[in-house]
Amino acid sequence: MATVTLKLFALLGARLPPGSVANATSVAVGEGATVATLIAGFGLPDKDCHLVLVNGAFIPVDSRAATPVAEGDVVSIWPPIGGG
Amino acid sequence: MGWTGKFLRVDLSAGTVKVEDLNRDWARQYLGQRGLATKYYVAEVDPKVDPLSPANKMIFTTGPLTGTAASTGGRYSVVTKGPLTNCIACSNSGGFFGNELKNAGWDMVIVEGKSPKPVYLSIENETVEIRDASDYWGKSVWETEHGLKALHQDPLLRVASIGAAGERGVLYAGIINDLHRAAGRSGVGAVMGSKNLKAVTVRGTRGVRVKDPERFIAATIAQKQVLADNAVTGQGLPKYGTQVLMNVINEMGAMPTRNFSAVEFEGAHKISGEAMHEPRATDGKANLVTNGACFGCTIACGRISRMDPGHFSIASRPQYRDASGGVEYEAAWAMGSDCGVDDLEACTFANFMCNEHGFDPISFGSTLAAAMELYEMGALTKEQTGGVELKFGSAEALVKMAELVGKGEGFGLELGQGSRRFCAKYGHPELSMTVKGQEFPAYDPRGIQGMGLTYATSNRGACHLRSYTVASEVLGIPFKTDPLVTDGKAALVKAFQDATAAFDASGLCIFTTFAWGLENLAPQLDAACEGEWTPEHLLEVGERIWTIERQFNLAAGMTAQDDTLPKRLLKDAAKTGPAKGLTSGLDKMLPEYYQLRGWTPDGVPTAETLKRLELA
Structure with a gap:
């Protein structure tokens, strides 16, 4: 098992466990875990996972299943957002 | 239609107000607001003018869709030469002032000269007066707005004013309307203060005519639905701004x-x-x-x-x-x-x-x-x-x-x-941390490479709202690009600059572009305005606007040497995050950008480019 930090922002923040601080929670993942299995395991709809960063680096949709997550990684996810 | 066809010329030195007809040929070429007012400005003002001198002018300007039923149709801009940059300045604001000005029957107000004493400009439909503002000089924006509403006994009076910052020469003073909406950038408030113009008040009840009302309403309803259905404009921006x-x-490690x-x-x-x-x-x-x-x-x-x-x-x-x-x-x-x-x-x-x-x-x-x-x-x-x-x-x-x-x-x-x-x-x-004298906005160009080119080439100095490539490089709108690479960014920046200029000329808000492209704007303009308004025509208008702004800056004394970034961003690499080890790759993007624009290696539009854009 490994522990990663999952950060859910904007409207996805409502899916965090109660008591989460700074939009973050710790998640235990098994061997072979990927960004895709993390998203599925947390029950996040794919359509709401528009922007996914692992340690700040963008992970395209078609790379999520092939991107492993490891101990200490920070996975940050946003729904479609805009600003300026 | 769309345009009222009339504008005001206010000479503060002489204390006169005149009504003039809008140049329809220019409206076809520059659309409105940022475009049309810039055309008037560059045609009338010496590029070498001291921005804070009476010889400078400032234009309060609306677009053809300002004051209409189109979503976000409340925008106005202030065009002048900025004291912070000595470049063209165009500062855009929302709220309710722009709508009111248009509904009073005016596409623009050109302000010239300098009043010998503090004044405000009162516009109530066709009744336009330069009035004494001595009682308000030294007062804050909030005191001024509340005071003028009380004086006119009209809570629906719309007020755009300056505070002490604009009066006392803070070079990045803005003009505030509706208490907290701002034509905020490039020091347009300092220009207003230099003219002893404390405020502009507007009350307009004339309505705005459009070419084909039935088609226009259908187009605006359809495009509002696009905004409502889009996750960014329908959910994210309302909730979190x-x-x-x-x-x-x-x-993502791009936070300056x-x-x-x-x-x-x-x-x-x-x-x-x-x-x-x-x-x-x-x-x-x-x-x-x-x-x-x-x-x-x-x-x-x-x-x-x-x-x-x-x-x-x-x-x-x-x-x-x-x-x-x-x-x-x-x-x-x-x-x-x-x-x-x-x-x-x-x-x-x-x-x-x-x-x-x-x-x-x-x-x-x-x-x-x-x-x-x-x-x-x-x-x-x-x-x-x-x-x-x-x-x-x-x-x-x-x-x-x-x-x-x-x-x-x-x-x-x-x-x-x-x-x-x-x-x-x-x-x-x-x-x-400036370009052409204007301070950077909130994106580090080492982590978002396109923004480095955006800042370096912005006609009003460092600015994110001239080509918001963050939309593509970070948010994936309209398509995702890699923020850490320079390849393709010259074309991306040019495309954003030209499209943004067209939106800024329309009277609508640039934030619609998280859901809309020019193909969504065009049918609304085409139903509202004389002429044929296609996405292709709008892109050409946007490029023309960008080019006349550039020509003004060159005539004002800017050169390609000014299309650069502070050394910290060109020489000192980011120390952490995905951009660790990277500096801005401006030198890789700028020559290609000039080439795509049809400019010489020195950043000057070629004769062929000017001819293509009907500028020569």
Whole structure:
């Protein structure tokens, strides 16, 4: 098992466990875990996972299943957002 | 149609007001607002003019869709030569002032000369008068707006005014309408102050005609549905506003921090859009009260905040306990991350100061950040700051300096000269994070490469709203590009610049472009305005606008040497995050950009380009 930090922002923040601080929670993942299995395991709809960063680096949709997550990684996810 | 076909020419030196017919050929070529007013401006004003002299002019201008039923149709702009940059300045605002001006029957107001005494311009449909404003000179924006509404006995009077910052020559003073909407950038408020013009008041009840009302209403309804169905404009912006970006930009390591000395801010979450929704530990209430919309807007991204009444900045000042305009992302970044301040309430108070006294939070925060770096390195002393410890992270210093700049007093007036002049005065011009004299917005070009080219080539100095490639490089709109590479960014920047110029000429808000492209704008314009308005024609209009702005700047004395970035961004690599080891690759993008624009290697439009754009 490994522990990663999952950060859910904007409207996805409502899916965090109660008591989460700074939009973050710790998640235990098994061997072979990927960004895709993390998203599925947390029950996040794919359509709401528009922007996914692992340690700040963008992970395209078609790379999520092939991107492993490891101990200490920070996975940050946003729904479609805009600003300026 | 769309256009009223008439504009006002106000000569403050002579005290006269004239009505003139709009040049319809120019309207076809430049559409309106940013485009059409810039055409008038460059045709009438010597590019070498001193921006703060009576010879400079300023134009309050609407677009053909301003005041119509189109979503976000409340925009107006102020076009002039900016004192901060000595370049063309065009500052865009929402609220309700633009709509009112258009409904009074005017496409534009060209203001010339300088009044011998403080005045305001009163527009009530066809009745236009230059009136004495001596009683309001020295008053804040908020006092002025409330006072003029009371004087006219009309709560629906719309007021655009300046505060002491504009009167006293803060070079990034803005013009504030509807208490907290701002034509904020490039110092248009300082130009207004130099003319002794305190305010423009408007009441308009004439309505706006469109070419084909049935087709126009159908087009606007269809496009409003596009905005409603889009997750960004329908959900994200109403809920979190632009402030949703604080965590995004920080997580990806492109958050300019402490005057661009770092790219990640440890306190970002505390001043983020998400934090604005969270109950405070002190009083259990959230900073954000509600969102707000400008005239006709179906997005409603505005932030309305109420401060913690026990916060040190207002504990003894109950007048600031009412809800008012809260921080947007750029303001929260400039006065927060860039100054190392993680106190949301202090940032909110400083934002209130910007609105109350009329100055740009981006340029103010960025200038303060440079001053803080100077202070920490010993180039600036406590004696020089008026006794304030100007350390990074000091919420007290932020609050104090925001008040001093707003009132144009003491050390605040020095900060009010902007980062470039301030850093030069204290012997370290290299610490000024500016392009062409205007301060950077909230995206580090080492982590978002396209924004480096955006800043370097922006016609009004460093600015994110001239080509917001963050949409593509970070948010994936309309398609995702890699923020860390330079390949393809020259074309991306040019495309964003031209399309943005077209939107800025329409009377609508650029935030619609998170859901719309020119193909969504065109049918609304085509139904409202004479002529044929296609996406292709609009793109050509946008490129023409960009080019005449460039020509003005070149004639004003700018050269390709000014299309650059501070050395810190070109030489010092990012130390952390995905951009670690990267500097801005401006040198790889700029030559290709010139080529794509049809400019010489020296950044000058070729004769062939000018002919193609009907400019020669």
